Amino acid sequence: MQLKANPFRPDKPIDNFELFAGRAHELTVLIRSMFNTGHGNARHMIVTGPRGIGKSSFINQIHSVTDNGGDVLAKLGIDAGGFRFRFPVFKCRARKEFSTEQVVTALLEAMPTKISSENIRSIVGDFVDQWKPKVTVPGLLTLEHQTEAATDIGREFVRTVSNLWSAIKDERDGIIFIIDEIDTVAESSGIASFLKVTTEELVDAGLDQVVFYLVGVDGAMEHLMQDHPSVARVFENVELRPMNRSESREVVHRTLNSVPRSRPVRISDESLEWVVDTASGYPSFIHTLCFEAFEYDSDSYLDKDDFDKAADEVVSRIKRAELGQLLRAAGAGDYRRILIAMAQCESTLVPLAYIGTEIGRPSNELSSYMNSLVKRGIIEREDRAIYRFVDPLLRLYVQKLDVLEPTLSSLFDEK
Ligand SMILES: Nc1ncnc2c1ncn2[C@@H]1O[C@H](COP(=O)(O)OP(=O)(O)OP(=O)(O)O)[C@@H](O)[C@H]1O
Ligand SMILES: [Mg+2]
Structure with a gap:
């Protein structure tokens, strides 16, 4: 047997533009935002979409633009009039349980090597020293600034960015900050208040070439809004939908x-x-x-x-364990009968009338079941009276239910 290196990369975001497919419209929106930022009119954005839709891969293409914009601009047919997209990009991935201090210090610590000089390291280092939570006992964080308002860290951050910008502005067009997986901290960390304060202070300080791009699963903005309602006005939403x-x-x-x-x-x-x-x-x-x-x-x-x-x-x-759990969460009896009917349909988009015929019930009796399945995140409504599985692999799983889980294919869970 001859081994060959597999080029497919499940669950690994793409950096390389050569491998990056589609998304022409969304890339154009992103590039316009970068261009406007470079011309002193930053428009902050939040990229959202379901898990696995390609959000991280999409935001990674910022590097394709800043490193060698030519290929990207040529593919999209964009003429930037010689603008060179010379942005340092600071990027961090938020983690569950991160405080705002942790997110913001991680962001500044992710300094692009291109701009890392002694002077700049000390500008950033001062901020990080002050705000990075100190670990005293392993595993136990002492959040020195826990009681401080988002205003303080926001102001300090803007002061640091201002110094940074003064040091690099002759060779650079602006600064980009990216926080991926913002949903993991959206509700609890106070990050929305930080973002609101910071984006306003940036404008007050005349730092209109500094832009924030947030990335998170669907619903991230709603969570941020629970922390600070007006954050929605600051971030334009770029929604990644399933590819055509x-x-x-x-x-x-x-x-x-x-x-x-x-x-x-x-x-x-x-x-x-x-x-x-x-x-x-x-x-x-x-x-x-x-x-x-x-x-x-x-x-x-x-x-x-x-x-x-x-x-x-x-x-x-x-994916067996994950899919089995999903199917159990859908419910037994008629819920399961509906899913089996949907999985047997030749098309992934299933008309309600088809389900009704398959399980021998008039469609109007099914609506409460369909609504519950939508609420449980198992199926979604594609159009009026047309449904599909949220997780396409669940369809394959249910198709093979007889073999995989004979007990589940009996429609009712064992008591
Ligand atoms: N435009 C694209 N062209 C080709 N492959 C892509 C594209 N976008 C994403 N992928 C691939 O799809 C998978 C998921 O991408 P990615 O990790 O970027 O999604 P995500 O939305 O950030 O997921 P998560 O919600 O889990 O963070 C990866 O294997 C990645 O390589
Ligand atoms: Mg991602």
Whole structure:
């Protein structure tokens, strides 16, 4: 058996623009925002979307623009009139339980090496020394500034950024701050108040070339608003939706194009369409299914046989526990009957009338069941009276229920 390096990367965000598919409109919005920031009119943004839709990969493309904007601008047909997008990018990933102090110090500590000089390290270092929570006993944080208002850290942050900007402004067009996974701290840490104070103070200080980009799952903004309602006015929302068919195909093609030319790997048209359908526009599922098919493939041609094995592997091993739990959370009896009917439909978009016929009930009797399944996050309404599984892999799982979980396929949970 010849080993070959698998180019698919389930659950790893993409940096490389060569591998990055679609999202032309959203990238254009992002580049416009960077361009305006460079011209002293920063527009802060929050990128949202469901898990696995490609948020981190999308925001990573900021580096593609700042490092070598040419390729990105050319692909999008954008003329920036010679503007060079020379932004240092500070980026951190928030973690559950992080305080605002931890998020903000982590952000400044993530200093891009390009601007790291002695002088700048000391500007940032002073702030970090003052605000980074000190660990005295292992595992126990003493938050020295816990009682201080967001105003203090916001003001200090702006003062630091102001010094930073003075030091670099001759060679730079602005400064970008990115906080990924903002949802993990949105509600509890006071980060929304910090952001509100900071963005206002930046304007007051004339720092209009400094921009914040937040990234979080759907609902992140609602959580931030519970902390500080007016934060919604400050951040423009860029929502990442499931990819369309041509973007989904592009994910596969770009990834396959990255394998060494001496040993090309292709995919059959039939399998490509199957992956596109099954993944329902989620690049994470495209990568998961293609990764497994690539592992099974032995003739450098990904075909139905490889994907049948891949689907089996994904639902019966890799995601089995997760999917089983999801199915149990959906409810038994008629709830399960509805899901089995939906999974058996040839299309991933299932008309309510089809479900009614399959389970022998008039559609109007189903609406409360459908609403509950939507509330439980199992299915979503695509259009009037058209539904689909939220997690496309749950559809595959339910299709194979007889084999995987004979007890669950009996419709009622065992008492
Ligand atoms: N535009 C894209 N082109 C090709 N592959 C992509 C694209 N966007 C995302 N992917 C792939 O999809 C998967 C999920 O991407 P990513 O981690 O960026 O999603 P996310 O929305 O940040 O997920 P999470 O909510 O878990 O943080 C990864 O395997 C990544 O490589
Ligand atoms: Mg992410």
